[in-house]
Amino acid sequence: ENLGMVLSRLDRPAEAEEVYHQAISHYPNNASLHYNLGKVQLARGDHRAAATSFEKSLSLDAGLLGAYLGLGWLYREEGRAEEAIRLYDRALRADLKANSLLYTVVGDDLLALGRADLASVAYRRALALQPSIQDQFNLGLAYLRLGQLELARQAYAEGIKNYGPAEAEKIGAVADLSQLI
Numbered sequence: 001e002n003l004g005m006v007l008s009r010l011d012r013p014a015e016a017e018e019v020y021h022q023a024i025s026h027y028p029n030n031a032s033l034h035y036n037l038g039k040v041q042l043a044r045g046d047h048r049a050a051a052t053s054f055e056k057s058l059s060l061d062a063g064l065l066g067a068y069l070g071l072g073w074l075y076r077e078e079g080r081a082e083e084a085i086r087l088y089d090r091a092l093r094a095d096l097k098a099n100s101l102l103y104t105v106v107g108d109d110l111l112a113l114g115r116a117d118l119a120s121v122a123y124r125r126a127l128a129l130q131p132s133i134q135d136q137f138n139l140g141l142a143y144l145r146l147g148q149l150e151l152a153r154q155a156y157a158e159g160i161k162n163y164g165p166a167e168a169e170k171i172g173a174v175a176d177l178s179q180l181i
Contacts, residue, residue, distance in 0.1 A: 007019060008036075011082070013043055013044045014044075017044070020033055020037035020040060024073070028168070029060055030059035031060035031067075032053075032057070032061075032064070033054070034056040034057035035054065035066055035067045037053045040053040042070055042074070047077070047078075050070060050074060051071060054055055054067045058071070059087065060074050061096055062094050063097045064096070064097060065097070065098035065102040065106065068087055068090070068091035069105055069109075070086065071087055072084045072087050072106070072109055075087065082134060084113060088110055089118055089123075091106060092106070092148070098129075099130070100126040100127070100129040100135070101181075103123070103129065103135075104122070105177055106131070107119040107121075107123040107135070108124040110122060111145070116143075116146045117136065119138070120139055120146070123135045123139040123142060129137065133168075133171060136155060136162065136163070137159050137171060139155045140152045140153075140155035141172070141173075153158070153178075156173065159173065
């Protein structure tokens with residue numbers, strides 16, 4: 001698996017894919033191998049193969065948020081927004097092995113798909129794992145889009161308290177704040 005990752009980073013996707021296929025032939029039930037194969041296939045532009053690899057990964061381990069992200073992105077690219085939303089909803093209900101950045105990406109995708117309700121869940125999970133200015137203000141934006149003004153005010157106030165008004169302006173949260181006023 002490590003060799004496949006190194007080859008991917010060296011921009012040698014065909015070799016990385018071959019390494020993952022070989023590893024999978026020895027360890028067919030390793031969800032991580034299928035997930036990493038999917039990432040290489042996605043980078044190569046082979047969306048169909050990547051989807052199959054991500055789906056296999058999730059069938060073996062429903063806790064890999066990266067596989068949800070890869071598959072969700074593919075669904076969005078294909079104009080299958082409702083399937084992407086259902087997939088992300090399933091991801092948020094699962095016991096995931098994830099870091100805050102992955103939850104942030106899920107939140108951003110859901111916000112772009114018009115599902116601020118689910119995006120707020122993803123941002124809260126990201127913040128619980130590792131507080132960040134982006135997640136704090138995105139949580140406020142999600143609440144704002146939901147029309148939950150008091151929760152939006154609280155999220156923005158906490159962001160300003162923790163990071164300062166200059167940082168809020170730097171990341172573009174001021175425009176959202178002006179809507180609250």
